[in-house]
Amino acid sequence: MNVNRKLSGVISLALLITASITLSPMASAADKGWRYWGYYQAAPGAKTWTAALTGPTVDVKNGAVEGWSFVFSADDVPSIAPAIKPNFAEICRKVKAKKGMKRIALVIDFGSPSYAPKGEKVKKSFTTCVRTAKTSQGIDVLGQAVKVRAAESGLICGLNGYPKKECGVEISTPAALKK
Secondary structure (H helix, E strand, O other): OOOOHHHHHHHHHHHHHHHHHHHOOHHHOOEEEEEEEEEEEEEEOOOOOOOOOOOOOOOOOOOOEEEEEEEEEOEEEEEOOOOOOOHHHHHHOOOOOOOOOOEEEEEEEOOOOOHHHOOOOOOOOOOEEEEEEOOEEEHHHHHOOOOEEOOOOOOEEEEEOOOOOOOEEEEEOOHHHHO
């Protein structure tokens, strides 16, 4: 899959979500939203997540933490960063640095049962440390740690088989998330 298609897939979903939020009538604001894999980052030394504004085809610095969270998002229900805090020192404590390589901490949060696809059980969230080439991008780090299923556009659809089939779908807002 080429890098531009991957990036355009992530940007397409972001634009689709933004258009859905800004063009939806206020009366139906809480009725629908999107279920998808959200991408978050924490720069080296950072202790909080920042929602990534680009897809995972960007360079990741040594000591950074990459985060993926299966989220539900609507105009009045913001997406949720991984519940596990970005802590490079803790996640990568057992993986030694190696000359010519970089270490990136990775957090995968499979989200909440309240918006899990019907018939699917939410997997247990986890962390890992990836030692990778200096030139590796976020997608390379992800692919070294989990099985990635992506759409033709490059949108990340599933990690380690979750969800099994869907990809960035619009769903009714789960009752548990309505105010």
